[in-house]
Amino acid sequence: MIKINGMSCDVAGKTLAEYLATTNFNLARIAVEKNGDVVPKAQYETTVLEDGDTVEVVSFVGGG
Numbered sequence: 001m002i003k004i005n006g007m008s009c010d011v012a013g014k015t016l017a018e019y020l021a022t023t024n025f026n027l028a029r030i031a032v033e034k035n036g037d038v039v040p041k042a043q044y045e046t047t048v049l050e051d052g053d054t055v056e057v058v059s060f061v062g063g064g
Contacts, residue, residue: 004055012051017044020057029060 001008004019011019016039020027032039033056039047049055 001051002049002053002055005057011049012053014049015045016047016049016055019049020044023057025057025059031058031060032056033058 002011003009004011009019016032016034020030020032027041032044034047034049035054
């Protein structure tokens, strides 16, 4: 199981890009951290989620 934003998800073996494709996140407005390290957008396709990983997806919100 992978913990994503505090929730357990059964997505081990998928790439970060595959997981994100199943969500409603706006890819242009997010940052992703895996096990405490920021994942560059260029690595979403090659970053494989492994059992025990902790992932945080943060959406940027504009305002004024």
